[in-house]
Amino acid sequence: MASKNTVLPQKSQWKSKDKIRIPKKLKLTLVGSIVPLVLLVAWQVMSVIGVFESHLLPAPTQVLERIGSLVADGSLWGHIGVTLYRIFIGFGIGVACAVIAGSVVGYLKTAELLVDPLIQGFRSIPSLAWVPLFILWMGIGEPSKITLIAVGVFFPVYLNIVSGIQGVDRKLIEVGKIYNFTPLQMVKRIILPASLPSFFTGVRSGLGLGWMFVVAAELMGASKGIGYLLVVGQNTYSPDLVLASIVMIAIFGKLTDSVLKGFEVRALHWQDNFGKQN
Amino acid sequence: MLSLKNVSRTFNGGLAGFQNISLQSKKGEVIGLLGTSGCGKSTLLRVISGLDPDYSGAVEIDQEKIKAVHEKVGIIFQEPRLMPWLNVIDNIGFGVKQKTDKLSEAKAYIDLVGLAGSEKLYPKDLSGGMAQRVSIARALITNPEVLLLDEPFSALDAFTKMQLQDLLLNIWNQYRSSIFLVTHDIDEALYLCDRIFILRGQPGEVYKELTVDVQKPRTRGDEELAKMKGQILELLDLSKSEKGNQNEHNKVASK
Numbered sequence: 040m041a042s043k044n045t046v047l048p049q050k051s052q053w054k055s056k057d058k059i060r061i062p063k064k065l066k067l068t069l070v071g072s073i074v075p076l077v078l079l080v081a082w083q084v085m086s087v088i089g090v091f092e093s094h095l096l097p098a099p100t101q102v103l104e105r106i107g108s109l110v111a112d113g114s115l116w117g118h119i120g121v122t123l124y125r126i127f128i129g130f131g132i133g134v135a136c137a138v139i140a141g142s143v144v145g146y147l148k149t150a151e152l153l154v155d156p157l158i159q160g161f162r163s164i165p166s167l168a169w170v171p172l173f174i175l176w177m178g179i180g181e182p183s184k185i186t187l188i189a190v191g192v193f194f195p196v197y198l199n200i201v202s203g204i205q206g207v208d209r210k211l212i213e214v215g216k217i218y219n220f221t222p223l224q225m226v227k228r229i230i231l232p233a234s235l236p237s238f239f240t241g242v243r244s245g246l247g248l249g250w251m252f253v254v255a256a257e258l259m260g261a262s263k264g265i266g267y268l269l270v271v272g273q274n275t276y277s278p279d280l281v282l283a284s285i286v287m288i289a290i291f292g293k294l295t296d297s298v299l300k301g302f303e304v305r306a307l308h309w310q311d312n313f314g315k316q317n
Numbered sequence: 318m319l320s321l322k323n324v325s326r327t328f329n330g331g332l333a334g335f336q337n338i339s340l341q342s343k344k345g346e347v348i349g350l351l352g353t354s355g356c357g358k359s360t361l362l363r364v365i366s367g368l369d370p371d372y373s374g375a376v377e378i379d380q381e382k383i384k385a386v387h388e389k390v391g392i393i394f395q396e397p398r399l400m401p402w403l404n405v406i407d408n409i410g411f412g413v414k415q416k417t418d419k420l421s422e423a424k425a426y427i428d429l430v431g432l433a434g435s436e437k438l439y440p441k442d443l444s445g446g447m448a449q450r451v452s453i454a455r456a457l458i459t460n461p462e463v464l465l466l467d468e469p470f471s472a473l474d475a476f477t478k479m480q481l482q483d484l485l486l487n488i489w490n491q492y493r494s495s496i497f498l499v500t501h502d503i504d505e506a507l508y509l510c511d512r513i514f515i516l517r518g519q520p521g522e523v524y525k526e527l528t529v530d531v532q533k534p535r536t537r538g539d540e541e542l543a544k545m546k547g548q549i550l551e552l553l554d555l556s557k558s559e560k561g562n563q564n565e566h567n568k569v570a571s572k
Binding site for chain 2: 210211213214216217218219228229232233235307308309310311
């Protein structure tokens, strides 16, 4: 009994502290970083006591040092800049083509009958299989890389737009019909907003694929970029450089996705979803 | 006003829908279409609204035959069908063509349906009754001469239902548009309608036309209405809907 009494007040103190000091967002971030931090510490400890050999798996501190040295000699920003440039251009072209093709195919039945089987057929080709052709046609410069990224981004966005448009509730379409909406008004005022959620799903998975393909493109032949750093790391037997590049990709992949997620949350605040219950 | 001449619309090889319906509405009249499920009530409403152009016969509004959606017709569906990405006031103004006075008009209708103060809410935050009020306002804002209601209150709880029925009567008092009310709620039909058409069979046909000669606003427990309710129940013949059974036999046989 006595011990219970002493424990209880302490507990409630903690609770009130939490509420006052830590804002909700920060708390979520903290909770989300528990597992990664534990893993990082474990990795570091294992490296220090010699379980992981440093020429195979260097310690986190060594990786950080490597990133630090890249920052110090100023080359890191150049590599990141080039990679980001490629992914933005490729992503932009891919999304733009997918929006146009997806809207037309989703809205017009005849367009679907004509074009969709072809696109579905192309989808089953792994985008990397195009690489030899792209290099043959466009050389190993930027155009072939950007085309590869655009092709990778195109398919998830296209598929989601088509299914988003075709999945718009017939009941909402009827409301538009009641007001004698023209096809253009129908698209603008009902179909587009209603298919926005699946558009965002497509765009976000498209961006993920974009990162995959930018690295693939840079692995195949580049003189700059994060993928190029990977190749350098491989050729110079420096796993710390490889890991540093991987960390960079993870950080920027996450950052760009967060930007998209930010847009998504703002544009879809009207949704009533399980995931948004708070 | 609105008139139907021998209108038919059937599906499933003539087993669903309705056939040979003729009726004529007077200005400002509330007409109820009553029947058990599957007798084509909602189909009839869709035909009148112009959403379903594949019918035979003639539907005319002011002697003008309609084959598509007519601007003098407004419809309120069973579900509110609000655009989830628009707030209350934008949902109400959804069908207004001119942008200039959209907001001020929508404001007026918000007060009419008793939603002042909820302008900025989104459909996910509305209760069923509030959402249906929004959809009533959205249908009224285009000043329809014929207002079609497809079981508009059937998804609501009993109290909200009564409130909205009174709201509908209020609106009718102000605007005197013709109202077609599809319902399976006999009390609702008796409380609101001047004339009631009872549909029966598959496909549905007008089985009986009743006139409700009680001054509005009516009291819900009115004796006359109670008598009529008994009469209607008898007409609907719920215990043994022979025609329906017969049709089911047909279905089995045709398989």
